[in-house]
Amino acid sequence: MMKSIKPFFQPNFVSDFARDILLKMDPEIAHRASINVLKFAPISTLKEEKKDSKKLHINLCGLELKNPIGLAAGFDKNGEVAGILGKIGFGFSEVGTVTPRPQKGNIKPRLFRLMSANAIINRMGFNNDGHEEVYARLIKQKSNNIIGVNIGANRDSEDFINDYVLGVKKFANIADYLTVNISSPNTKGIRDLQAGEILKKLLFAILAQRAKEKIYVPIFLKLSPDLDERQMDEIAQIIGESNLDGLIISNTTISRPNIAGLKYSDEMGGLSGKPLFNLATKRLAQMRQRVGKEMPIIGVGGIFSSSSAIAKLTAGANAIQLYSALIFSGIKLLTEIKEGMEQALIREKYDNISAFSNMNIDDWANGKMEI
Ligand SMILES: Cc1cc2nc3c(=O)[nH]c(=O)nc-3n(C[C@H](O)[C@H](O)[C@H](O)COP(=O)(O)O)c2cc1C
Numbered sequence: 573m574m575k576s577i578k579p580f581f582q583p584n585f586v587s588d589f590a591r592d593i594l595l596k597m598d599p600e601i602a603h604r605a606s607i608n609v610l611k612f613a614p615i616s617t618l619k620e621e622k623k624d625s626k627k628l629h630i631n632l633c634g635l636e637l638k639n640p641i642g643l644a645a646g647f648d649k650n651g652e653v654a655g656i657l658g659k660i661g662f663g664f665s666e667v668g669t670v671t672p673r674p675q676k677g678n679i680k681p682r683l684f685r686l687m688s689a690n691a692i693i694n695r696m697g698f699n700n701d702g703h704e705e706v707y708a709r710l711i712k713q714k715s716n717n718i719i720g721v722n723i724g725a726n727r728d729s730e731d732f733i734n735d736y737v738l739g740v741k742k743f744a745n746i747a748d749y750l751t752v753n754i755s756s757p758n759t760k761g762i763r764d765l766q767a768g769e770i771l772k773k774l775l776f777a778i779l780a781q782r783a784k785e786k787i788y789v790p791i792f793l794k795l796s797p798d799l800d801e802r803q804m805d806e807i808a809q810i811i812g813e814s815n816l817d818g819l820i821i822s823n824t825t826i827s828r829p830n831i832a833g834l835k836y837s838d839e840m841g842g843l844s845g846k847p848l849f850n851l852a853t854k855r856l857a858q859m860r861q862r863v864g865k866e867m868p869i870i871g872v873g874g875i876f877s878s879s880s881a882i883a884k885l886t887a888g889a890n891a892i893q894l895y896s897a898l899i900f901s902g903i904k905l906l907t908e909i910k911e912g913m914e915q916a917l918i919r920e921k922y923d924n925i926s927a928f929s930n931m932n933i934d935d936w937a938n939g940k941m942e943i
Contacts, residue, residue: 591902599683599692602899603647610653610660627917628663628910628925632891633790633817633868635718635748639663640925641881641909644872644893645722645751645794646694650701651709658717661906666893667706668722669753672738674702675726678758684836685899690876691831691848692896694824695841697758698724703742710746721747722794727759733774737781744785752778755796755823757842763796768806775814790817790868795859797822797852797873804855808862818868820893821859822852845896849874850942853887857936860888865930876901878912880943885928887936 590609594602628639643657643665650667657665677699684693700706710719723739725732736752743750754765754774765774775793782791793816795807811819824842831837831847852873860869871889875881876897884892897905913925922928935941 587902587904591900595685595687595900599685599899600680603683607648607652610656615656615659622907624661624663624910625914627923628913630663630891630924630926632664632870633749635664635790637663637718637891639910639913640885640891641906642666642718642720642870642891642893643898644895645669645753646696647895647898649699651706651713651719651721654710654719655713655715655717658715658719660903661910662717663891664718664720664748666720666722666751667710667747668700668751669698669724669756670700670703670706670721670739670743671698671724671726672703672729672735672742673726674700674705682841684839684841686831686834686836686845687900689831689834689845689847690897690900691843691845692899693836693839693841693843695758695839697727698756703738707742707746710743714746718748720749720751720792722751722753724753724756725759725762732761732765733770733777736774737777740778740781740789740791741785744782744787744789747789749790749792749817751792751794751820753794753823755794757796757798757824757826763798766796766799766807767803768810771807771810775810775816779815792816792818792820792868792870794820795822795855797825797848797855798827799855801858804858804862808859811867812863818870819859819863820870820872821856821889822848822873824848824873825851827851844873845900846874846876848896849876849880853884853936853943854939856884856889857887857933860930860933861937875909876905878909878916881909882913882916882928883932883936883941883943885925886931886933887941888930888933890926890929 725735
């Protein structure tokens with residue numbers, strides 16, 4: 573019998589090799605290179621070998637996800653590789669943030685790696701190609717992958733709320749879900765939309781626009797981890813009175829937990845990656861306590877391993893997203909998380925990954941649990 577020939581380049585080797593090269597480059601050039609590899613490499617070299625176990629399959633707002641792990645907003649800002657991300661193993665991915673008009677974002681440098689902390693600070697400032705161009709790209713890539721579109725407002729807009737309404741209008745018929753990003757620290761005034769009357773107005777306007785589109789697309793609100801208890805009470809009450817579908821918790825933080833003294837730690841912008849994990853997970857659990865167990869929540873912030881991914885579920889997430897850890901660990905992290913999840917399911921004798929959701933909300937909310 574003929575022996576099957578194993579490829580010389582094993583997937584993990586390729587992943588580590590690529591990651592090491594990328595980490596030596598300027599962060600924005602490395603980002604461009606990663607997008608180009610995904611765009612131009614033959615799909616057979618990127619495709620995951622193994623199909624996801626049924627045990628990882630979840631339903632989120634009616635969306636059938638082959639696994640609960642999504643790529644967070646910020647990597648594929650312009651929808652260049654949305655069609656491919658599902659093929660390389662993500663359960664879903666999020667394009668954006670996209671604003672109505674194209675904009676360049678802040679001046680460079682605006683992206684910093686804090687290597688020893690596995691953290692990133694960014695002040696990109698919604699650099700993106702704008703609604704028209706991103707829409708045209710997504711139309712061409714329509715596939716079975718679950719693709720969300722994260723919408724925002726132009727920094728020089730005279731009417732932030734209208735920019736979000738335009739986002740719903742543009743993408744409702746093509747996105748599997750929409751994310752309303754009111755938590756980026758890098759556009760002045762955006763985070764103020766998380767409060768009181770203005771949040772009510774925003775939700776009313778975007779949900780009315782969805783109704784006008786006559787197409788049901790789930791809408792998620794993406795929140796900041798820098799909210800305090802009073803702000804969270806207010807948000808929970810307002811969304812409880814609306815038809816909002818779910819939450820994404822969280823965006824980057826302007827606080828600087830556990831990175832004092834490190835190179836770049838004083839750079840302005842939002843911090844993501846490992847040092848964000850405890851704060852983002854605490855906020856997730858605290859919002860879960862407030863909104864009850866029914867509302868779908870996507871947990872994001874600092875996930876770097878299968879155990880941190882599962883911890884995020886136990887704190888109140890139904891699905892998760894990640895970004896920064898991929899920069900430090902490479903794409904093999906995705907396979908590692910899935911394998912770790914499957915092992916945990918066997919160990920605990922659970923049939924499905926959703927069994928972990930909401931198990932330890934209170935301990936995460938009051939800070940008893942930390943990683
Ligand atoms: C370079 C970079 C750019 C980002 N851009 C966006 C963005 O445009 N919109 C958004 O909602 N979140 C953006 N994020 C935040 C991520 O989606 C995510 O919420 C955050 O990084 C926490 O997850 P992580 O620790 O796994 O990276 C960005 C993050 C990074 C690192």
